[in-house]
Each structure stands twice: as C-alpha cells, then as structure tokens.
Amino acid sequence: MSRSRPVSAKKDTYHILTYGCQMNERDTESLAGFLQQMGYTASTPEEAGVLLINTCCVRESAERKILGKLGELRKYKLARPEVVIGIGGCMVQQPGMSERIRKEYPYVDIVFGTHNLHQLPRMIEQCQFGQVVEVWDSEGEVVEDLPERKAEGIKAHVTIMYGCNNFCSYCIVPHVRGRERSRAPEDVVREVQSLVAQGVKEVTVLGQNVNSYGKDLNPRVSFADLLRTVNGVEGLKRIRFTTSHPKDFDLALIAAMSESDKVCEHIHLPVQAGSNRILAAMNRGYSREQYMEMIGQIRQAMPEVALTTDLIVGFPGETEEDFADTLDLLEKVRYDNAFTFLYSKRSGTPAAELAEQVDAETKKARFQRLLQLQNRISLEHNKALIGSVQEVLVEGRSKTNKELMTGRTRGNKIVVFAGAEQQVGETVLVRIDEARTWTLLGTMALL
Secondary structure, three states: OOOOOOOOOOOOEEEEEEOOOHHHHHHHHHHHHHHHHOOOEEOOOOOOOEEEEEEOOOOHHHHHHHHHHHHHOHHHHHHOOOOEEEEEEHHHHOOOHHHHHHHHOOOOOEEEOOOOHHHHHHHHHHHHHOOEEEOOOOOOOOOOOOOOOOOOOOEEEEEOEEOOOOOOOOOOHHHHHOOOEEOOHHHHHHHHHHHHHOOOOEEEEEOOOHHHOOOOOOOOOOHHHHHHHHHOOOOOOEEEEEOOOHHHOOHHHHHHHHHOOOEOOEEEOOOEOOOHHHHHHOOOOOOHHHHHHHHHHHHHHOOOOEEEEEEEEOOOOOOHHHHHHHHHHHHHHOOOEEEEEEOOOOOOOHHHHOOOOOOHHHHHHHHHHHHHHHHHHHHHHHHOOOOOEEEEEEEEEOOOOOOOEEEEEOOOOEEEEOOOHHHOOOEEEEEEEEEOOOEEEEEEOOO
C-alpha cells in the first residue's frame, strides 16, 4: 500500500483517541504538541491525516475496547491509504503486545510505548518507508524538551514524576510505566508558571505515587517541599494532587497542606480493601490499622478535609468476611466519594496467578452492596453542607443546564448555581441550598 505523503504540509491534520487516566491525558497533550509543531491541526477521525490511539491497560475491559477500536480504524486505511495510523501507550508496552499488533493489524503504521512518545515526529517521517515498531524496554531519563503546552480552560494537569516502584500484586503500571523518575522542581515550577500566564487558575500535579516524589533527585526534594514551592507561583489559585499511596503519606505532607493556602483540602487516598489479609495479598505495604491512624491524623490537622478513595471488589481469595471488613472501613472512614472497581486479571501480575479467583456473580453482587453504601454516605456528606457558604472556582456553563454555571469547592465537590460567564476563572462564594449524591445546588452569597 502507498505510504507516500507530504508529512509536514500545513494542510495535514490529526486526531488522537485517549483511553485511561490523567497521565495518559497529559501524554496526549504532548503528542498533540509534537504534531502541531510539525504543522498539523486537530481534526475529526474521518478527515485526519494522522490517527493515533493512546492506550490504557489497567483493566481487561479497556484493552478489549481499544483493540476493537483499532479494528474499526481499518476502514479509514481502506478509504484513504495515505492516512497514518499509530498506537502507543501503556497497552502497547506489555510484553508481546507490539508483535501482536504488527501481525494482526498490519495496516497500523506506527507502534510505540510509554517511554518514547517524544520520538513521534521521527517515527511519522520514517513510516513513509514501512511500518515502524519501537517499544523501549527501559524508561531512560526524564525528557524535558517537550512542546510548549497550550492551556485549554482554567485547569491543567502537570506531571511531576513518572513510573512506580510499588508493585502491587494486581497492578500492571510498574511494568508498563517503568521505575519512578522525578522531574526537577524548577522544571515543574516553570511549567506551572507558563500555564498560569495562559490563564490557568488550578493545577493538579500528577504521579503514580506523588508521595515518592524527589527520592531519586540529588539533592533530594520531598513532595511537601514541592507543594510549598508551587504554592508560591503568582496568579495560581488552587493546587490539587493525585495519587497518594497510603504507605508513604506522612505528617510532613499534612503540615505542608495546612500551611499552603492554595493546596485544596481534598485528599485521594486509595485504600483498595479493608481486610488486612487482602491488603497483604495485594502487597500494599500497610495495614488497616495504619491506614486508619493516618486518616485520624489527617482529620485532626484538617477537620474539613474531603477524603476520596479507590476500592477493588473481588480480589482473588476475597471472602465474605474480607468484604465485610471493607464495608466496615467505609462506615468508619466515611469517604466523600469512592471509585470502585471489579478486580480485573492482568497478565504478568502475581494476582493473575492466584488460584482463588472470585466468580463474576459474587463480584457483581458485592460491587452493588458497596456502591449502595458509599452512595448513601456521599449523599449524607453533601446534605451536611446545606446552609453553608462554599468557595467555588467557576469553571463554565453547567453541562446539564446552560442557563446555570458550575464549579468546584476546595473539597472537589461540583456546585451548580446562577452566575455569569465573566466569572469563569474567578472564585465566588455560594450558599448551598440543595444536595444530591454527586452535585450541590446553590445561590451566590452576598458579602
């Protein structure tokens, strides 16, 4: 098939399909930046000259969906043989996956992993002469010469580190993202300052485990130190972070949050399970008791903190007693919200080899019980805010009612209220009048 095309022509266009977490979304921003530097402009998949898929592999369902989408892209190649189709990211980084794609999807021009996305411009040039498959086994050094970011809206994600060293028994991330590598604090601050200059008011700093930030730097810089430094960026209104690993969450971070006025009182602290037996099997590195002690320390320092978590239902060997421990932990901690997942077997992880896999029916039944409990607690949290006045960063028009504005509290709760377009990017005070499970409704408060 023909691969001849004017790859740098101004009329060239691109489209990127993104699956997965905020880290993947941030990687897509870099991929788009490289393409824009080459003269490409964003377009629809039907018209794009370059079609990329940035993949996730945390759950089997995501992998099936991505391979299905990759199969659908064949029609674009048949209609326009000159189109460049590429696939990269976490799924491709898995052992044997790049070879499978090469054999089963021969119309794919470029296959790349998580470690070499900065090589995209060269790979686009080279694919004129044949399929390019490049998936690096090792992560290498942190690459900083990425395209200058173009801010879209008032919020942005800023990656502060890559990779993970924890090797939870169910998780594929360390195998596809590599070991932990931290960005230099001055590079992080420079990116935040650039975003603020473009109108960004809130940044969320990202890492697979932000609490490990800086351990590989010389001299070492703690995550608490980084938060204090970013807090000093002029023009920035709010700072959030994700994700924190409970085994590394410490008093120094709590102190930094308390002292930094821009750091929001919201902590996402994934517990995954409430049973010590299951936590040990997951290789999480902490006990239920240690986790609860940390929750107590957080709430003592920040009584108004909003806590959210991740929970896995149906981990191999999970008994009804183990699951009851998880429900009990929810009742005791009383999270504002929880992201719940059915355990998904991932090839290459130790948990996938465990014999006591929980059957699908049991997993689904437990999932529903957990969801009902957490939804009740979430609604109770929100109802407790009725009558209070909350600081809300205005984000734009409500998706469900264009007559109203929407924004978030410092505790990351969505608030819908009557406001004005010119308030976008500003913080306003809103009195909470009504509470729903996922949303608060309010009225602008008069000073």
